[in-house]
Amino acid sequence: MPMAPTGTKCSKKEVNRGAWTAEEDQKLAQVVEIHGPKRWKAVAAKAGLNRCGKSCRLRWMNYLRPNIKRGNISDQEEDLILRLHKLLGNRWSLIAGRLPGRTDNEIKNYWNSHLSKKIKQNEKQTRMQEPVLENSKVSEREEPLHKASEEGSSKRDEEYSTSCFNGDSSLFDLYNEEPLELEWMSHFFETDEIWLNLA
DNA sequence: AAGTATACCAACCGCGAGCGC
DNA sequence: GGCGCTCGCGGTTGGTATACT
Numbered sequence: 001m002p003m004a005p006t007g008t009k010c011s012k013k014e015v016n017r018g019a020w021t022a023e024e025d026q027k028l029a030q031v032v033e034i035h036g037p038k039r040w041k042a043v044a045a046k047a048g049l050n051r052c053g054k055s056c057r058l059r060w061m062n063y064l065r066p067n068i069k070r071g072n073i074s075d076q077e078e079d080l081i082l083r084l085h086k087l088l089g090n091r092w093s094l095i096a097g098r099l100p101g102r103t104d105n106e107i108k109n110y111w112n113s114h115l116s117k118k119i120k121q122n123e124k125q126t127r128m129q130e131p132v133l134e135n136s137k138v139s140e141r142e143e144p145l146h147k148a149s150e151e152g153s154s155k156r157d158e159e160y161s162t163s164c165f166n167g168d169s170s171l172f173d174l175y176n177e178e179p180l181e182l183e184w185m186s187h188f189f190e191t192d193e194i195w196l197n198l199a
Numbered sequence: 200a201a202g203t204a205t206a207c208c209a210a211c212c213g214c215g216a217g218c219g220c
Numbered sequence: 221g222g223c224g225c226t227c228g229c230g231g232t233t234g235g236t237a238t239a240c241t
Contacts, residue, residue: 017210017211018209018210018211018234019209019210019235020209020210038226038227039226040226040227041225041226053226053227054211054212054226054228055210055211057226057227057228058209059209059210062209062210063209090230090231091230092229092230093228093229104229105208105209105210108230108231109208109209110208112208112231113206113207113208114206114207
């Protein structure tokens with residue numbers, strides 16, 4: 001690490017850590033309402049919160065932001081997360097972007113606590129049911145798409161997205177989707193300009 | 200009832216990218 | 221071009237709740 005910029009690390013000993021109180025939430029929400037969700041260091045100072053900017057940002061993004069949905073992830077949402085994860089890998093922010101009101105942190109937690117286990121179980125079951133395949137073929141098929149762009153992470157999302165949606169319809173073949181099951185995906189593209197551009 | 204293990208999730212940390220000076 | 225600051229992301233940790241023995 002060439003530098004340790006102030007503001008990237010909550011290094012002050014006297015800074016508050018741990019769970020947020022209702023009072024802190026209220027102060028933060030008030031200041032963000034006035035000044036907007038930016039310059040978090042200044043927001044923390046203006047709110048009189050003994051917290052680092054980073055902590056304030058996280059709190060706002062995950063809990064205080066308007067239209068945040070908490071808990072009760074529906075089957076539909078779960079299905080979407082599974083599909084998107086298969087497509088995007090651990091790009092939690094991108095996945096969250098497709099689920100209105102959900103945060104990357106929540107999805108990440110949900111994945112780690114629920115879905116990763118579910119998947120492992122499913123894999124176990126399918127391995128027991130399927131005839132043994134050649135190792136190379138299995139790994140080729142199961143290789144997450146995002147792996148290819150994982151190394152050299154600069155502009156990784158952009159590059160990765162481009163590689164996924166450069167018009168190659170084999171993307172869908174890879175997931176062995178029935179046409180009807182792709183309904184959600186077409187809606188996906190229809191509703192987002194950025195993704196449309198990539199497609 | 201007490202102790203231990205496991206699950207869940209809020210919060211923190213390290214890092215890289217982008218921007219303005 | 222280099223530096224400092226800010227933002228955002230993904231991985232990890234730690235506290236709390238719940239289940240199990």
